[in-house]
Structures are given as structure tokens and as C-alpha cells.
């Protein structure tokens with residue numbers, strides 16, 4: 001069995017066109033998809049027609065789908081599904097994250113044991129805006145000068161959610177450069193949305209270093225931009241990518257179902 005994998009024209013991201021996900025995958029297919037995730041970090045399955053149960057089954061091939069740490073309304077068939085949406089019903093948001101820009105982050109990095117894979121499945125898409133951009137954090141790391149790589153060895157950064165109640169009691173701290181447990185490759189692991197400061201250096205040095213790293217990681221050659229179509233399912237590996245989302249008009253509807261996987265492990269240098 002060979003999947004037709006079409007890499008994007010940047011260093012990250014690929015599409016798999018010929019694999020319907022409304023039916024169970026056999027072990028060979030599961031292994032081929034897992035390999036594609038490790039090779040490309042972001043995999044797009046366009047034009048799927050799946051149920052919430054299909055999404056959870058697919059997620060469980062790669063770990064265990066867990067309910068998100070943020071509580072949501074009782075409006076989902078399955079608790080493992082997290083709704084990302086700006087839509088309001090009876091004045092109440094049906095999901096999380098609104099319509100504003102989200103800057104680069106790796107999901108759940110404010111936890112001691114952050115998310116590994118996340119999956120987004122597009123139910124409704126606005127006519128304008130709302131594109132998601134993934135940064136290749138392996139390539140961003142590889143593209144740093146030797147001097148900068150050397151400077152980052154042993155540095156750790158504190159990550160916090162902007163909603164204080166989401167944070168663990170002791171703040172999560174992770175290496176600035178992490179090694180992916182499956183690929184063995186090093187990836188930059190800081191982003192402007194959730195990383196607060198680098199430990200053990202002055203505030204000024206932390207700010208200077210983080211802003212230089214963010215500017216570097218924003219370079220277009222490291223980024224895959226996704227213009228969503230209804231039915232697109234995207235799997236991404238938070239251990240070697242960051243993502244950001246463009247804003248979109250609040251009067252337009254955007255609804256995504258999302259699942260996430262944890263590994264019960266902390267990132268390692």
C-alpha cells in the first residue's frame with residue numbers, strides 16, 4: 001500500500017488525497033500516515049466527510065484522544081471533541097478562540113506535559129481570513145547560526161496561558177530547543193502566544209532573544225499556509241511546529257472540530 005503524498009512547496013506540510021477517513025484504517029495505513037506525519041509534520045486530508053466518532057477513532061491511532069483541559073458547553077456528541085469557533089448561540093460562544101488573530105504557539109505548551117499531535121477538522125469556513133500558518137520548527141532551528149544554537153543550549157523558557165485559571169500551579173518550563181522523541185531531530189520550542197520569558201537571564205536579554213527567534217521563525221520559507229476548505233482535516237505535530245491563525249470577520253462563521261493527544265512526557269533538550 002502506498003499513499004499518494006504531495007509535499008507542499010515549503011519545508012513543511014503535505015497532502016494525502018486518496019485516504020477516506022470515515023472508515024477504519026488498517027495497521028499498514030495507520031503506519032503509513034504516522035510516517036507521513038513524522039516526515040512532513042503537518043498533513044492535510046482534503047474534503048473528508050467524517051463524524052465526531054470517526055475523528056476520535058482516527059486520532060486514537062496515534063495516541064489517546066483526551067478531552068481538552070478547557071471545559072466547553074455540553075454541545076458535542078463526544079467529550080474528546082473541542083469546538084474552535086466564533087459562533088454564538090443565545091449570546092454564548094459555542095466554542096473557543098473567537099475570531100481574532102492567534103499568534104504562533106505550540107498547543108498546550110503551558111502544561112508540564114504538553115500536547116503532541118492536534119487535529120483540526122473544518123466544518124464551516126469564513127469567506128475571508130481565518131487561514132492557519134504552520135512554522136517548521138526543525139528548519140527554523142537548523143537555520144540558526146552556530147553561535148545562536150550554542151547560546152540556546154541549556155536555556156529553558158516559561159510558558160503560560162493568558163487565562164490565568166488554565167495554568168498549572170507551578171509554571172511550566174521547557175527547553176528552548178527540544179529533541180523530538182520519534183525523529184531525534186531538534187526543534188525550536190518558543191512562540192509569542194504562550195512563551196513568557198527565558199529563565200536565568202535578565203528581562204531585557206530574554207525579550208531580545210525571544211524577539212530575534214520569533215522574527216527568524218516567521219520567515220516564509222519555514223511556513224506552510226493553509227487556506228481552509230470545508231471538510232479539510234489537518235493533523236499537526238506540536239513538538240516540531242508552531243501555528244498561528246489569521247483574524248476573520250466576526251459576522252462570518254468558522255466552526256472546527258478539534259482533538260488532541262498527550263504523551264504524558266515533558267519535552268527534552
Ligand code: OGA
Nearest residue numbers: 084102107132245256258
Ligand atoms: C487551536 C488553534 C487554529 C485555527 O485549535 O489550537 O490554534 O486555525 N486553532 O483554528
Ligand code: MN
Nearest residue numbers: 105106107243
Ligand atoms: Mn493552537
